[in-house]
Amino acid sequence: MNVSVVLFTSDLRLHDHPPLRAALDGSRTVVPLFVRDRAVDRAGFAAPNRLAFLADCLRDLDAGLRERGGRLVYRSGDLVDEVCKVVTETDADEVHMAGGVSAHAHRREERLRAALEGDGRRLHVHDEVVTALAPGAVTPASSDHFAVFTPYFRHWDRHHQRQVLGVPRVVRVPEDIGSERLPTRGELSGLSAGLATGGEREGRKLLTAWLRSGIHAYVDGHDDLAGDATSRLSPHLHFGTVSAVEVAHRARKAGGPGADAFVRQLAWRDFHHQVLAARPAASRKDLRTRNDLWRSPDAAAQEIEDWKEGRTGYPVVDAAMRQLRHEGWMHNRGRLLTASFLAKTLYVDWRVGAEHFLSLLVDGDIANNQLNWQWVAGTGTDSRPNRVLNPVVQGKRYDPEGAYVRRWVPELEGLGGAAVHEPWKLKGPERAAYDYPEPIVDLSEALARFKHARGRD
Structure with a gap:
């Protein structure tokens, strides 16, 4: 019996799936396999929101496979070890998987290829998956x-x-291959209340x-x-x-x-x-260094915490940060302006922000998260590396009536129209009526600090 293993990674679907279709060529029996790679946990990338969404995805993938006569095999541990165990248990002669771009993905493919070829098996890595x-x-x-x-x-x-490839009608899986129990989101804690379903x-x-x-x-x-x-x-x-x-x-x-x-x-x-x-190192190092002497996390500790909690005193920044915490997702415009506020207005290392985003974002992707942060910080591919997004201007332009701010910053729901973007302009008792912090930084002073740091003054 010819057996192939299909290793699912960031491709948890049946429609338009090149590795699965290739494995099924010739009416082969396949093992649809997902390995919960403990290296991801050790690296700190196993955020609760993504684990919950992943659990939804795996259960849905298993259901789709069962509709076609198959099932998903779930293992946990070292990915290479677990794949090799499944290959040995089923006498599979090849493994199919999607290609990755991160340094971890490259190392994983190299280790897996060496292990399989050393035992006379083949690894097929598919692009455009x-x-x-x-x-x-x-x-x-x-x-x-x-x-x-x-x-x-x-x-x-x-x-x-x-x-686009069609979905397979039948998936035959060896009956005697064992699987661990699939995870559920109900087993997890610390999830965003408004987290989407996977x-x-x-x-x-x-x-x-x-x-x-x-x-x-x-x-x-x-x-x-x-x-x-x-x-x-x-x-x-x-x-x-x-x-x-x-x-x-x-x-x-x-x-x-x-x-x-x-x-x-x-x-x-x-x-x-x-x-x-x-450039795999771009996940950790500046793609194009500006020789920044970022403020240390200790020196900026309170401002960093205010930024994370959505208490900076700049309503549109705070609204976006609170959306992130509640949904595990943030509007793209919000990502740009909150990142600019941390990296350029507060002059805090972009890696601090990227790490916080990855701790909450359900779509937290190393390539897009890290390189978008670098783009905003001016250390990446932006052709205008010293641009600074003014949160007041941004708020008035992209939330002109203040509806987004009032949705996520209910302390200010009594302020109508664009006035919600500048609550500090209220005077006396009117200002005191709103339990909302004063700005943690003066924008003109912050801009001057950034220009000086970048040698633009």
Whole structure:
């Protein structure tokens, strides 16, 4: 009996799944396997919100496999050891998996390949499973990756993308292969109260609804904080419950300016993956150093804590940080302005912010989280590394009526219109009526400090 193992990682779906389809070629028996890699726990990346979403995804994947005659095999421990155990137990001769871009993913693939080949087995790593385009599919003439988004997008947009693969009708799994019990979100604590539900069914339902009624307004509404006119697909793209290839194809088929703008955001996601694939150290080190002498975490401890808790005295910053804590997700415009506030207004190392985001974000992705933080901090690919986002200006521009602020900062719900963005301007008893902190930093002084630090004064 020919047996293949399909190792699921960040691709927890049955639709458009190249590793699974390749393993099923020739009517092979397959072992759909997920390993809860303890190395992820040791590295501190096993955040409760992502573990809860993951549990939803695994149970949904198992249900989908059972509908097709199969099931998901779940193991925990060292990934290479557990895969090799399953290979030995089933006498499988090959393993299929999606390619990754992080340093951990590269090491994992190298270790697994060496272990399998040493025992006469083969590892097949498939591209364009996690991203719409493989990290090395388009490169400039003089480098191994694009360091600027616009030329990357021109090549990305013209490049042929593979066709979407159908879902398999039948998946045959060896009957005697054992599995640990699948986790549930009910076993976890410390979850965000408004955390979304995971799983392929939920992701596909969300995608269909977005393409039907949301995408056409995206070009005008994607920065509207209160309107929340975004797809909310980022957690599903992170866990691979929807395929980036399929999303791109279906968005292009929908057509129009909104779809074009949305597809461009998919390209941004691929852009960051190809940067990290070429420069794995960018998850920890400045991609382009500005020789910053960041304020130490001890010196800025109280301000960092105020930022995390949404008590900075700048309402739109606080609203976004409270949304993050409640939902495990934050509007993209909110991510930009809260990151700018920490890294440039408070002049705190971007890694402090990136770590906090990863502790809560259900879509917390090393490539996109770290490189977006670097972009905002000016140490990454931004062509204007010294730009500083003013939270008052940003609030008035992207939340002009103050609805987003009042939604997440109820202390200020009595303040109407744009006045909610500057509560410190109230005087006497009127100001005292609002239990909300004064700004923790003066914006003009903070700007001067940043310019001096970057040698721009």
